[in-house]
Amino acid sequence: MDATCPSCGAGLETSLACGACGVLMLTDDAACPFAVFGLEPGFDVDLKELKVRLRRFTRLVHPDFFALEGEQALAKAERNNALLNAAYGVLADEVRRAERLVESLGGPTEKELGSMPQAFLMEVMEWNETLEEASPGSTGWLELERDLTEHRDRISTEIGAALTPLPQPGAESLTGIRQSLNARRYVDRALGRIAASAGPS
Amino acid sequence: MGYIELEVLEDQPKRVVIGIDLGTTNSLPAIWKDGRPEVLEVEGEAALIPSVVHVSDNGTAVVGRTARARSMDDPAHTVHSIKRFMGRSLGELDESVLRRLPYKVSQTERGLVQVEVGGKRFTPQEISALILREVAAQASVAMGGAEVLSAVITVPAYFDDAQRQATRDAARLAGLEVLRIVNEPTAASLAYGLDQKEEGTVAVYDLGGGTFDVSILSIEEGVFQVLSTNGDTSLGGDDLDAALVDLLRGELEGAVDDAVFEEPAFRQAARLAAEKAKIALSKDPAADLVISIPELGVNARRTVTREEFEALSAPFVERSLRCCERALKDAGLEPGDVDEVVLVGGSTRVPLVRAEVERFFGRAPHTELNPDQVVALGAAAQAEVLMGGSRDILLMDVTPLSLGLETMGGAAEKLIQRNSRIPCSVKEGFTTYADNQSAIDFHVLQGERELAADCRSLGRFKLTGIPPMPAGLPRVGVKFHLDADGILTVSAKEESTGASASIEVKPSHGLTEDEVSAMLEASFKNAKKDFEERRRVDLIAEIGIMLRHATANLAVAEDRLDRESMEDLREAIASAKEARLCAELDLVQIARDTLDRATMPLAAVLMDSVVKEAVSGKKLGDL
Known part of the structure; x- marks a missing residue:
């Protein structure tokens, strides 16, 4: 990132605070999660590095370090730390990260795309039937779980490939990515149902 | 006995922040000193204060050991385990808990729990405030008189918003500024981490008098990051x-x-x-x-x-292990991924608890730390961080419960998922259903269930001051913010006009701002009376010790004192015995001072014989 601290002029690693002089920045509520983490927008994110940065940046913005600085500074720290945590939530989850990229490049939202193709919806209905009829742990159940996991991984690879390198703003390919993301939601929901009935109550 | 007081602390620090473990059974203060947390001590013993309050019929309250001592002969006036009622309504409480209580509970107009003792009604916040006042007073004594104005107070990790608010209100009523509310298992992990200097994944199993918590944390480079937490605020x-x-x-x-x-x-x-x-x-x-x-x-x-x-x-231990299971699942871990299990809370001394925890995690728990002190120690360490003393330690905590809104159909729509890192904010848009509608109501919930009725109601909020506009046109952005204490604040703004809408809150299980203010005012009125009563009780305790000592040495006195001194002593002993039942502070003070003076000659005689004994048989040159 090229931004510099308005207070001391040092280069900024995160849009939330200056690592050199410690001053907190006032950023928009809808701060770009990539800017918050000092990363170039892109689908590939190193999760380990993300965690390291989360810890490093939390040290800059956590309210614990502003307890004696007065109400205003404390409120700013609360706000910036909340933004940091929200940005981490987006970047650490590949679906949310992809959705954010599609959105920022002007791609359609989930609602704008409209309903999924008929064939796909038929498939979803079949999954649900299996989940209702087969008992947890049975052959049919386990087969479905395996199929859905494969399906999910396939979609992930597709989305990743389509977003690397990032398409141009407004590119037609964004519609296809949005469709994959919507399909992924259905798959995740079904897998969630499987996990819920397998785990402890 | 006459004794000499030493003035040890000459240059007291201007601002002292202590850590307080406000427990169901006992409370304990700790402080950061010489680079590590330390439990405060009074007369060479940890200042462990029983969380018990005795209120006599004339309305005066005493706290701690003195109060606990009254629990046998005057149970109906002695309140214990008040923490179980913090931020709760009477209707929510289990009948089986209520029918065991030796003291009377009833409800306020809004259904909140209150206890009735000595002809007076107290909310749990007020009882807790009395306990906190005593903790602060004892801490002050332990620190040679330094005034305690601010504190870090711990709460069970699984406390919801109402229970946290109630704790914060209690501190306000006690005249304490709360610098931070810290989760008990998180505080414990901090004390553990500082003590052991180990890194890795830690599970804290905290079974106290009335509450159970389990937290899974990762400790890495001084960062104590809570991965998940679970628990039961009525299990202990x-x-x-x-x-x-x-x-x-x-x-x-x-x-x-x-x-x-x-x-x-x-x-x-x-x-x-x-x-x-x-x-x-x-x-x-x-x-x-x-x-x-x-x-x-x-x-x-x-x-x-x-x-x-x-x-x-067994059934209770089993319930705690189900919580452990859920916490691990939320952290995405297996029992074998945990590098260390730290036990906290007096109830973890029960052998079955230890055995079952060991079986569940597949490893022997860490038992080197005193389970009664570890939470207070962690709170003191956190106080040091807040005072700017250390940037090396960082706690990253989570909210234990999901936060949601009631939808039109009575379902609970989740805004913030449980185990989200705090501080945390979510923005939600609202609009109107009728032309020129100027207010919108919404109902905030906490909990994991699907139906609003099954979740815990935090409060009903009323958004007012929306500018007159056709239905559906206003865009009111409401921001829900969970702060570092895990407490919710709600703010709103009409986005098309930029007018900030105001919000009225009706807490479902807590005190309103007005109620807290009224209580604060009342407590100032009572403060002098309470202080005097406290002084009286302390003096009586002191008289007791002096009497015991004097009577034990009465034979020596008879033998060695002159007639006049002996008469003075007998008179002073007799009046001191009477004064122990006296309600007047001044008379008790006089009796104590008289006894103190009358025992001086005896003290001198005793000291003399001690010295003689010590030097007897020694040559002058040895001295």
Whole structure:
């Protein structure tokens, strides 16, 4: 990132605070999660590095370090730390990260795309039937779980490939990515149902 | 006895922040000193203050050991385990808990729990405030008189918003500024991490008197990051006591009238007998439950073996392990991924608890730290961080419960998922359904259930001041913010005009701002009276010690003192004995001072003989 601290002029690693002089920045509520983490927008994110940065940046913005600085500074720290945590939530989850990229490049939202193709919806209905009829742990159940996991991984690879390198703003390919993301939601929901009935109550 | 006071602390720090473990059974202050946290001590012992309040019929309250001592002879005026009622409504409480209480509880107009003692009504916040005041006073004594104005206070991790707010209100009523509310298991992990200097994944299993928490943390480069937390705010050692009380009742059934079981004296004696037996059973293979109240015709002894006790405890321990399972699942871990299990809370001394925790995690728990002190120590470490003393330590905590809104259909729509890192904000858009509608109501919930009715209601919010516009046009952005204390604040803005809408809050299970202010005012009025009463009780305790010492050495006095001094001493002893029952502070003070003076000659004689003994048989050159 090229931004510099308005207070001391040092280069900024995160849009939330200056690592050199410690001053907190006032950023928009809808701060770009990539800017918050000092990363170039892109689908590939190193999760380990993300965690390291989360810890490093939390040290800059956590309210614990502003307890004696007065109400205003404390409120700013609360706000910036909340933004940091929200940005981490987006970047650490590949679906949310992809959705954010599609959105920022002007791609359609989930609602704008409209309903999924008929064939796909038929498939979803079949999954649900299996989940209702087969008992947890049975052959049919386990087969479905395996199929859905494969399906999910396939979609992930597709989305990743389509977003690397990032398409141009407004590119037609964004519609296809949005469709994959919507399909992924259905798959995740079904897998969630499987996990819920397998785990402890 | 006359004694000399030493002025040790000459240059006291301007601002002292202590850590307070505000427990169900006991409370404890700690402070950061010389690079590490330290439990505060009074007279060479940890300043462990029983979380018990005795309120006499004239309305004066005493706290701690003195209050606990009254619990046997005056149970109906002695309040214990108040933490279980913090931020709760009477309607939510389990009937079985209420029918065991030796003191009376009722509800306020809005349904909040209140206790009725000494002809007065107290909310749990007020009782907790009395406890906090005593903790701060003891801490001040331990620090040579330094005034305590700010504190870090711990709460169970699984406390919801209302319970946290209630704790914060209690501190305000006690005249304490709360710098941070820290989760107990998180504080414990901090004390553990500082002590052991180990990194890795840690599970903190915290079974206290009334609450259970489990937190899974990762400790890495001084960052204590909570991965998940789970628990039960009404599960603890009190439940094990209750199971033993039931056993005792069973023994007496038929032998005494059932009405006896409702007597405060019975409830209290049974509770204490159970507690005693429970503690004994942690060491011995069997213990006796003994109760004897001749006035009620109650006399019973029941031997309980450890096997029997373990069978009674098993369901409660099992409940705690289900919480551990859920916490691990939320952290995405298996029991084997945990590098260390830290035990916190007095109830983890029960052998069955230790054995079951070991079986569940597949490793022996870490037991080097004192489970009664570790939370207070962690709170003191956090206080040091907040005071700017250390940037090396960082706590990253989570919210234990999901936060949601009630939808039109009565479902709960989740805005913030449980185990989200705090601080945390979510923005939600609202609009109007009618033309020129100027207000919108919404209902905030906390909990994991799908239906609003099954979640815990935090409060009803009313957004007002929306500019007149056609239906559906206003865009009101409402921001829900969970702060670093895990407490919710809500703010709103009409986005098309930029007008900030105002919000009225009606907490479902807590005090309103007005109620807290009114209580604060009342507490100022009572402060002088309370202070005097406290002083009186302290003096009486001091007189007791002086009397014991004087009577023990009466023979020496007879032998060595002149007639006049001896007469003075006898008179002073007699009036001091009377003064112990006196309600007037001034008279008690005079009696204490007179006794102090009258024992001076005796003290001199005793000191003299000590010196003589020490030097006898030694040559001058040895001295």
